[in-house]
Amino acid sequence: VTAGVHPNDTPPDPPPDPVVRPAGVVAPELYLRLVGERILRKARAGGSAAGELGTAASALAAVGGVPADVAVTVLDDYTLAAGLRGDGDALHRLHRSPPHRSGTPAAAPVAPKVAGCRAVPPPAGTSPVGGSGDGWAWEVHYAVLADDETTLAVSASTPPPWEGNPSRRGRGRPAPHWRMGGSGGMDMGDDTGRVEPAHFSGGGGGGSWAGHYSTRAALSAGTRWLELDGHRVELIPTSPPPVTVQDHSEGTPVESYLRHALAAADPNRDRRGGSDPAVDALLATGALDPGSAVLAEYRAVHADAPNRPARYWQSPPGTVMVSQFGPFPTSVPQPGGGAAAEDLPECWRSVRRTVTAPAPVGSLPLGVATPLVEGTAAVLLALSSTPDGFTVDTIETGGQAADPDGEQVTSPVFAWWARDDLGQWYLGDWSSWSSTGTERTGEVLYRPPLDPRARTLRLLPTMPSRRAVIDVALPDWTAAS
């Protein structure tokens, strides 16, 4: 083969209009695939950016821009493609994906019976449950009398080991080992005489431990008391708070999605780069107007977020969002990277209020289950108020557990809003949890701490368009604790 050069002095004809206009709105699936192409470029360079694609795919699927199965297919194909280029993490993600893809539960869960607890003073010379034997101050918070197991929620605390003995500073105190069951666990019995072995799950460190003793077979759901290793705990019957479901949708599905995503997103999600893949996807595909109020609200909340670095607005004006694949509309820069407090929606201003009054301390049994709300439901077992915030022991089913790394196509889960009778808002986030893929169990920590003046609290597990409403009458914490 030989080559010859023939200069062509004739200017080319004007370009015709393209079928796909990369400078304009991009079809959602094509957008995802172009993000995938960018991921492959990063994979070739030894990097990994699959999180961008997963987050974008989740956003577009959530607002109906692309069918969920198409989003999953695109994500899986490009994840495999990245793996074939040497991204070993991509292959691991691909292989662990299927078990995490849960569907909508067939029916709403049923809340188990939950009771308050009061420890019975033990005979002299013995170590009480809910007392202060072996140097640990024990507290029994509530009991769950489920169909398949019986659980006692407990905590233990102790002064620092160096208190009163400075020479021990730094040594730490051993965990209350035998209390946690040690190697053999403990026995739990009921007023029918049935006894089952109970095992501890939980954790802690330093001077604080918390967890649950659970039996592997249920004790009597009607028992008036439980005995843990011979120490009796009286059960205080409680009625679950009322629960309803209400529509709270405002605006378009995209606006609802963004407002929900603000509250439901993992605080660490999407914070690694300089862009917001979900917002960029919605903008590029025309689902979101760059000048919309909800986007301004979204940016204001993020800009004001403590410990949440400003993100997409750090890009200079005109930055090509899917870099080098065309000047898609991108996240518009926000000069200054911050937002005035008055720009924040009222609920967000309230959540970020400065709290001065010390929060009450104590526990409150709930034992309430929400109906299915947009495919997700939750069982709320008990509420505990601490100086740092209040927690609700929670079981969430359905939805697609938020994926902190954006490696999967997820569907919305609850945003844990709450509001007290003073009009103050609280927002929760999972502080510790475990997941089976179809169910997430753990503790949702709400902040700021509970206002001691509040008399009722409305828990609002919230989906993009609907939410459960659970009205909780708060106790006299002084008496309760």
Next chain:
Amino acid sequence: VTQPISAVPAVDPTVHRAGELVALPPTQTLLACSGQTHRLTWSAGTLTAPDHDDLEGEQLLTALGAEAVPCGQVLTAWRAAAAEPRVLVLASRGPSDPLTAAVTPAWAAPATSGPAGTGGSSFGWYAYSPIRGGPSGASGQAGAAVGDGDPADPIPGLLRLGGGLPARLVASVITSWTVALRDGTAPAAVQPALTAALIGRVHLAVAQWLDEPAVDIEIGVLPPGQPATHTTTSGSHRLQLPFSWLTDVWVPGLATVLGRFTLDATARGPDLLLDTVTTDGHHDQLLLRRA
């Protein structure tokens, strides 16, 4: 007797211009099969297993419960993938985009790993293992693979065959869809995958042409039959190309020639006329003459 693979039944190689499958030189690779080393031969769009006297008969026996032979497994998988857009997602975008992960397809795995005696279709069980930093190696890559993959996905294994066969598979897919787009028979559902396949390959080709991995380029996709265009302003490039650019230019390896980017290639008898553009935006025509 060989087992022909009609890579893309709808394609008549004679109707294509520069990038017809027949323009790609024949190639072959070796495959461990039935205790021997067998050839897999590709020529003018057809993959064959010439070392089998009656592969069709062997595959009939496989359907009756006999163990599938690796050559037959590959040919079956090839036939299924030859018009599959997903090949374009997984496959290399060009010489600087090698697939480096080890893939252990069923045809390279011990016979006991397949569902022997269940009627044949035992191909498709893979293990993948990344080999960081290494170029694409020989076919097989047995021994380094770990983990497990999708048992119904033979494409990764096909893309790790040796002898340049993966490029021929990609060419088959691209040619198939070039024809379908030209004839208006490509379903709308496949358009995003085809568009992304074009843009991803164009981008890499331009990045190599300019030696600029983060090149600022805008790529537009043109309807079939529209001539490709290129404009450059203040260092940024704008390209508009039809999908057939892949068939006519990219598949034959003509994306960059003599420092120029090729917008189009057309046959002139046995020769090729290339419409090219230089980095400063000047248009040239090159004639590739068969000696």
